[in-house]
Amino acid sequence: MPKINFRVILKFIGLLLCLEAAFMLIPYLVALIYDEGDAMAFLLSILITAGTGGLLFYFTRNDRNEVGKRESYLIVTSIWFFFTLFGMLPFCLMPNPLSIADAFFETVSGLTTTGASIVPDVEALPHGILFWRSFTQFIGGMGIILLTIAILPILNHQGGLILFNSEVTGISHEKLKPKIGETSKKLWSVYVSLITILTLLLCLGPMTPFDAICHAFGAMATGGFSTKQASLNHWDSAYVDYVITIFTFIAGINFALVYRAITGDVKRLFSNEETRWYTFIVVGATLVVTAGLYVTGQNSSLEETLRVSLAQVVTVITSTGYTIGDYVAWGPFFTTVFLLLMFFGACAGSTCGGAKIDRLVVLAKNTRNEFYRVIHPNAILPVRVNGKAISHEVVSKILAFILVYVMVLIAGSTILTALGLSIEEAFGSTLSCLSNIGPGAGATGPTGNYAFIPDVGKWLLSFIMLIGRLELFTVLILFTRYFWKNS
Amino acid sequence: MKIIIAGAGEVGTHLAKLLSREEQDIILIDNDEEKLKELDANYNLMTVVGNPTAFKTLAQAQVHQADLFIAVMPFETRNIIACTIASKLGAKKTLARVDNYEYLLPKNKAFFDSIGVNELIYPEKLAAEEVITALRHTWTRNWFELCNGELIVLSVKLHENAQILNKKLYELTTADSQFHIAAIKRLHETIIPRGNDEIKVGDIAYFTTTPNHIREIQQLSGESETEIHKIMIMGGSRIAIRISNYAPGDMAIKLIESDRQKSYRLAEYMHDVIIIQGDGRNVDLLKEEGIRDMDAFIALTDSSETNILACLTAKELGVKKTIAEVENLQFISTAERLNIGNIINKKLLAASRIFQLLLDEDSSNAKCLALSDAEVVELVAKEGSKITKAPVKDLKLPADLTIGGLVRDGHGMIVTGNTHIQPNDHVVIFCLDTALHKIDKLFN
Incomplete structure (x- = not known):
């Protein structure tokens, strides 16, 4: 076994658990304000999390922060795991507690900004818990x-x-500043300011400030947890639909480009190939869905049909998953269109899930080149993105990524069918979780939820959400032999 | 501070890595994407792919905000052009690495200022100066004078005959002791020793002292001084040419160069030097040319391995002082453990020179000596800075940093726990690479 510095891993876990405990103070305050009996759950969770984290950090505080490749993968994966493990405490300690599998599923779904829920009646939850559920999306976004x-x-x-x-x-x-701390601060300032603006805009509409904050978290982190059982349909307001759609669309763009656009470099945002493809796909899919709704006679007024189509397309492609329309009720063709959108998701460097459009662009161009080479076998054709040639290594990395993505998808679906789900539901839920979307197909569709899936299935889907969020390799590398072997 | 480094060669890369650990914003520019990729993924700095002499690339690196622009590409012409463009685009200070000794002459300084090149460094010249210093003080590994020689930092490799072996440091320090052991290099690691540490055989110890007490240290470490009159140099590099220029008149130089054409060219530059064409690895040739009578042997070929081996051979043949140029940074600590005298590395010299210029920006007067994983820095204590607040023993200095000595009103003195540093003292600090950023907090 290679020499892995486990102490530094424990140190980081300890440090981050302390941070998580600090985050829990906010829902604790919310619970105190609403006084619905869940404050104790938060207080206990904070004490347990801070205690564990504090102890871990205390014993490793003098260790040097030297992190190698192996440690970094272990740290990232285990931090996401432990964040979920301690983040689920409020759900387990609240007055009508969830089972362990349910609580874990709900927390990982929030942190990975999937937004798939197993709570049968959201509105029955106390406000503190509802806030924590939305807040996990903000943290993980x-x-x-x-x-x-x-x-x-x-x-x-x-x-x-x-x-x-x-x-x-x-x-x-892409780095925005030479120092990584600075780059992260810039990205976070964009993220937090967009959330603030969105919250204010939503407050102007029919939402209460509490709902506005929770939905702003859900939209900008592209999570999709709602505080209402009917999700956005609850308000049935064109204003809410438009505002949420515009902001989720922005959340689907690379945040580095958004930052540059805000600081004056707007040209770069629009000339970026990935952003262009993203916009093109959104517009194209909206038109297809609208046309489909007209053909099948499910249309209402043109404005409403267009709005619902656009909102549903944006919410799915950005992996948010709010319910505005219900593609499952519209028919199998619509389900297929939305499952296709789920696969690639939106742009890299955003808060979205999926295989990312930058990979789609490279794959599409590479495939085109391969066809050209059938006729001109000696042609030298690099894949160009944004005017820069992409090396063969990167292309082959992307091909491997897509292959693993599909393999996980097939394996997950197969296991779920063994647990008694229909093919449609099994495939839809696996894809939805892997791409961190939320709604799947069939009973797990926009108006349904994941409560009926057996516990084994929930654990499996929780794992799939995690590997989807960390883009496969970071997690899966831990399950390879060479990671643990010295060679 | 924002620093842009053009050229991800060995000097540029070394400097970028070193500075990225501190609170500096580093941007590294190079044409070669492959070279930058690894640095970008593993170091806390930003990289820009492109030609450093192109306006577009420099604008992309936001050169107008740069406090310092460093051009260390392989060609001096490109370095100068890059600096000119950078300074016209708004870089506050520029520095170019050059290969031409003429550019360094004081009379040309105004010209370079007028085209926007503020500083020039010529690593070969630095290396030659280092060699000459080593030849003057044969028993030391490093010799570093501060404030006109008022304070001296020197390092010695300790052999079995040294008197200070296996003694705790607090036993060595008596009330009137006039030296301070600031750092010990043991195997691959540099240690800042405390009172309880001992010195072992094979350690390289770094002393700070005043000029009057040099003899004392020499005796304690069991070394003796040899006067150097005859030198043999292997490899006719630019460093060799500079050495022949700087060497005092009483030193006779014999140079061995394997390339015939080059030997003829060298003969034009070096008038007082006997040039022998042949392979310096050939022991018979060395014997024939009288290596046994030589006082010093300097190996300056392009290959670090050859230099190390040649010096070992020379030692076996009885040469007292050997100096090897070792350009592979990874080899240095291994080479130091072998019985070779001094190790010369152009990159470290260039990097420490640039580093010194950097410190100059913050503090009025600073000098710096780069070791492979530690630095010796001379700084002036400012009025009201943390270091002047209390006697040294009450300052709670970090463990990876120590104060070697100070110069007050032009007199060097050794720092003990009871010394209270006054504003305007020149203070010599030893610190490991991990502690560089802590210095700033102490002095500003």
Whole structure:
């Protein structure tokens, strides 16, 4: 076995658990204000989390923060795991507690911004718990590590950078500033300001401030947890639909580009190929869905049909998963269209899930080149994205990524069918969890939930959400032989 | 501070890695994406792919905000052009690595300032100066004078005959002792010793002392001084040419160069030097050319391995002082443990020179000596800075940092726990690479 520095891993876990305990103070305050009997659950959770984290950190505080490749993968995966493990405490300790499998599923779903829920009646939950559920999306949205790097100077060094690279999504990770701490701060300032603006805008509509904050978390983190059973349909307001759609659309763009656009470099945002493809797919899919609704006679007024189609397309492609329309009720064709959108998701470097459009672009161009080479076998054709040639290594990495993505999808679906789900439900839920969307197909569709799935299935889907969020390799590498073998 | 480094060669990379650990914003520019990829993924710095002499690339690296622009590409012409463009685009200070001794002459300084190149460094010249210092003080590994020689930092490799072996440091320090052991290099690691630490055989000890007490240290470490009159140099590099320029008149130099064409060219530059064409690894040739009578042997070929082996051979043949140029940074600590005298590394020299310029920005007067994993820095204590607040023993200095000595009103003195540092003292600090950023907090 290679020499892995486990102490430094424990140190980071300890440190981050302390941070999580600090985060729990906010829902604790909410619970105190509403006084619905869940405050005790938060107080206990805070004590347990802070106690464990504090002890771990205390015993390892003098260790050097040296992080190698192996440690970085272990740290990132285990931090996401332990965040979930301690994050589920409020759900287990509240007055009508959830089972362990349910609580874990709900927490991982929030942190990975999936938004798949097993709670049969959301509105019955106390406000503190509802807030924590939405707040987990905020924490996980930009990434736990990224958040830590932004607020704790302890990670603003080489080790922090390596961790950053194992967590951030997409093929390449653009730096905004030379120091990783600065880059993270910029990204987070964009994220937090957008959430603030969205909350204010939603408050102007029919939502209460509490609902507005929770939905702003859900939209910008592209999670999709709602505080109402009927999700956005509860308000039935064009204003809410438009505001949420616009902001989830922005949440689907690379945050580095959003930051540059805000600071004056708007040209770069629109000339970026990935953003263009993203916009094109959203517009195209909206038109297809609208046309489909007209053909099948399910249309209402043109404005409403267009709005519902657009809102549903954006909420699915950005992996948010609010319920505005119900594609499952519309018919199998619509389900297929939305499952296709789920696969790739939105842009890299955003808060979205899925295989990411930058990979789709490279794959599409590479495939086109392969066809051209059938006729011109000696042609030298690099894959160009944004005018830059992509090396063969990167292309082959992406091909491997897609292959593993599909393999996980097939394996997950197969196991779920063995547990008694229909093919449609099994495939839909696995894809939905892997891409961190939320609604799947059939009974797990936009108006349904995941409560009926057996516990084994819930654990499996929780695991799939986690590997989907960390883009496969970070988690799956831990299950390979060479990770643990010295060679 | 924002620093842009153009050229991810060995100097650029070393400097970027070193500085990225501190509170500096580093941007590294190079044409070669492959070279940058690994640095970008593993170090806390930003990289820009592109030609460092292109306006577009420099604008992309936001050169107008740069406090310092360092051009260390392989060609001096490109370095100078890059600096000119960078300074016209708004870089506050620029530095170019050059290969031409003429550029360094004081009379040309105004010209380079006018085209926007503020500082020039010529690593070969630094290396030659280092060699000459080593030849003057043969018993030391490093010799570093501060404030016109008022305070001296020197390092010695300790052999079995040294008197200070296996004694605790507090036993060595008597009330009137006039030296301070600031750092010990043992195997691959540099240690800042405390009172309870001992010195072992094979350690390289770094002393700070005043000029009057050099003899004392020499005796304690059981070394003796040899006067150098005859030198043999292997490899006709630019460093060799500079050495022949700087060497005092009483030193006779014999140079061995394997390339015939080059030997002829060298003969034009070096008038007082006997040039022998042949392979310096050939022991018979060395014997024939009288290596046994030589006082010093300096190996300066392009290959670090050859240099190390040649010095070992020379030692066996009875040469007292050997100096090897070792350009592979990884080899240095291994080479130091072998019985070779001094190790010269152009990259470390260049990097420490640049580092010194950097410190100059913050503090009025600073000098710096780079070791492979530690630095020696001379700084002026400012009025009201933390270091002047209490006697040294009450300052709670970090464990990876120590104060070697100070110069007050032009007189060097050794720092003990009871010393209270006054504003405007020149203080010599030893610190490991991990502690560099802590210095700033103490002095500002």
